[in-house]
Amino acid sequence: MTTRVTAQARRRGSTRHAASRPQGRRSQATRLPGEERLALVVLVTALGLGAALRIWLSFNDDGIYWPDEIYQSLEPAHRLVFGYGLVTWEFVEGARNWALPGFVAGLLKLAALLGLDDPRQYLSVVRVAFSAIGVATAFGSYFLARRLGGSPLFAACGATLFALVGPVVYFAPRAMAETASALPVVFGLALALPAAADRRQRIVGASLLGLAVMLRLQNAIFCPALLGALVARRQWREAGEATAALVCWAAVFGLLDKLTWGQWFNSAVMYFRFNVVLGAVPITGPSPPEYYVAMLFKSMPAAMVVATALAAVAVRQARGLFLLAAVFFLVHTLFPLKAYRYILPVLPLYGALAGLGLEALQGQGRRNLAYGAALALMAAALWSGLHFRSLTFGDVGPYEAARPTASALDDGGPANRLMLSAHGRPDLCGLKIETDRIVAIGGYSYLHRAVPLYSGTGPPPDSGLYNYVITVRGRGTDETVAEDGNRVLARLPVASCAPDPTYDWHLDTVLRRRD
Numbered sequence: 001m002t003t004r005v006t007a008q009a010r011r012r013g014s015t016r017h018a019a020s021r022p023q024g025r026r027s028q029a030t031r032l033p034g035e036e037r038l039a040l041v042v043l044v045t046a047l048g049l050g051a052a053l054r055i056w057l058s059f060n061d062d063g064i065y066w067p068d069e070i071y072q073s074l075e076p077a078h079r080l081v082f083g084y085g086l087v088t089w090e091f092v093e094g095a096r097n098w099a100l101p102g103f104v105a106g107l108l109k110l111a112a113l114l115g116l117d118d119p120r121q122y123l124s125v126v127r128v129a130f131s132a133i134g135v136a137t138a139f140g141s142y143f144l145a146r147r148l149g150g151s152p153l154f155a156a157c158g159a160t161l162f163a164l165v166g167p168v169v170y171f172a173p174r175a176m177a178e179t180a181s182a183l184p185v186v187f188g189l190a191l192a193l194p195a196a197a198d199r200r201q202r203i204v205g206a207s208l209l210g211l212a213v214m215l216r217l218q219n220a221i222f223c224p225a226l227l228g229a230l231v232a233r234r235q236w237r238e239a240g241e242a243t244a245a246l247v248c249w250a251a252v253f254g255l256l257d258k259l260t261w262g263q264w265f266n267s268a269v270m271y272f273r274f275n276v277v278l279g280a281v282p283i284t285g286p287s288p289p290e291y292y293v294a295m296l297f298k299s300m301p302a303a304m305v306v307a308t309a310l311a312a313v314a315v316r317q318a319r320g321l322f323l324l325a326a327v328f329f330l331v332h333t334l335f336p337l338k339a340y341r342y343i344l345p346v347l348p349l350y351g352a353l354a355g356l357g358l359e360a361l362q363g364q365g366r367r368n369l370a371y372g373a374a375l376a377l378m379a380a381a382l383w384s385g386l387h388f389r390s391l392t393f394g395d396v397g398p399y400e401a402a403r404p405t406a407s408a409l410d411d412g413g414p415a416n417r418l419m420l421s422a423h424g425r426p427d428l429c430g431l432k433i434e435t436d437r438i439v440a441i442g443g444y445s446y447l448h449r450a451v452p453l454y455s456g457t458g459p460p461p462d463s464g465l466y467n468y469v470i471t472v473r474g475r476g477t478d479e480t481v482a483e484d485g486n487r488v489l490a491r492l493p494v495a496s497c498a499p500d501p502t503y504d505w506h507l508d509t510v511l512r513r514r515d
Contacts, residue, residue, distance in 0.1 A: 158355020210249020
């Protein structure tokens with residue numbers, strides 16, 4: 001009887017040991033000689049080149065993709081650290097959680113403590129930090145594929161998608177919720193999703209998903225999807241652990257809103273009311289359900305063809321990850337409020353699925369096809385990355401209807417650089433922007449001077465309320481002190497600005513003011 005029980009225990013232990021190993025891992029005999037070394041070369045090269053592209057962009061593009069990268073992150077962070085900045089309605093009504101601007105404020109404060117308090121300096125700190133987040137997210141794609149059974153080489157090949165493709169590189173330095181939250185999403189799933197994850201890994205992974213929700217509310221889609229995957233595997237205890245962690249992070253979310261807005265979950269309630277109850281649509285107009293598919297294949301066609309085919313092959317090996325990515329993607333297609341950047345958090349998952357698809361091909365005995373597809377994926381990602389400077393708004397939005405052929409790079413850059421020049425003028429006491437909409441440029445995050453900032457509909461030059469203007473080259477006879485493209489920074493013949501007791505720091509008021 002004792003012998004039988006011992007044998008059964010051995011069999012159970014052997015079964016548990018087998019279940020704890022990553023699924024789909026190839027034996028040593030089927031690997032190419034030096035494959036792990038090759039995997040390291042592929043991964044380091046992809047991450048290094050991806051970092052180089054992001055760093056180059058950080059120092060060579062002063063443009064704005066969409067106002068949110070200024071007025072939902074940089075501008076409130078600037079106001080928190082330096083005491084002034086334009087205020088949007090979201091930060092009046094409490095429609096935004098303070099997690100993202102709080103993180104950016106930490107970067108600005110750190111830069112200031114290091115003596116980097118010139119806007120050129122602290123903006124570079126923010127851009128490089130977000131670029132580093134992007135590179136770390138690409139590594140997270142590799143880590144996720146490894147955790148789900150991918151070999152080092154194929155996981156590295158899959159990671160090249162997020163590391164190198166042009167649209168991801170383009171968005172990387174921008175202080176946006178999507179770029180920041182993709183990192184905790186991919187690492188959270190890498191820790192919490194595998195069937196063999198232990199309790200600590202699952203709790204940490206679920207906590208990272210909770211952090212991702214604080215950075216971007218829409219990432220909450222991943223939370224019930226993760227719990228559904230655990231329940232589908234009948235991992236009841238594990239699902240309970242993940243639920244407990246997510247509930248704790250939901251409480252942190254609500255507490256942050258309570259401390260900053262005075263009401264529990266105020267930002268979530270406001271977001272739901274505005275986008276679901278009121279049915280908000282973007283100012284660029286509603287988008288059809290096929291918007292995301294069309295934009296992805298347009299902005300990086302070769303990479304998407306290869307990655308999509310490989311993700312389809314990976315369905316059986318990584319059903320849970322595939323369903324999580326599909327649910328996130330599908331929910332976003334159901335709402336008319338669409339923007340390319342909204343689906344950035346799912347792209348590292350897509351890269352991991354591509355790597356697992358390569359692993360599945362190898363497991364099916366189609367070794368040559370697997371290595372051929374790996375080369376195709378890496379070549380397509382590299383080609384896309386090296387040509388990211390050719391991206392247009394027709395490729396990545398948001399002006400795909402109004403300005404589809406306009407370059408997506410450095411849009412508003414000339415005005416922003418002239419604002420940086422205005423910052424250095426010791427006699428600056430007021431600035432008017434005649435050439436660009438204020439919502440489309442950098443605000444006080446770029447100007448970094450506590451002086452009135454007027455839009456093109458603001459006071460006339462003879463009002464005496466400002467002494468510098470950004471205008472079109474050749475307009476008027478004012479003294480030009482800096483120029484960039486067809487825009488100039490000109491000094492008006494005003495000795496000192498008259499006080500403006502009606503000046504309002506609310507962005508909507510600045511835009512509506514007409515004198």
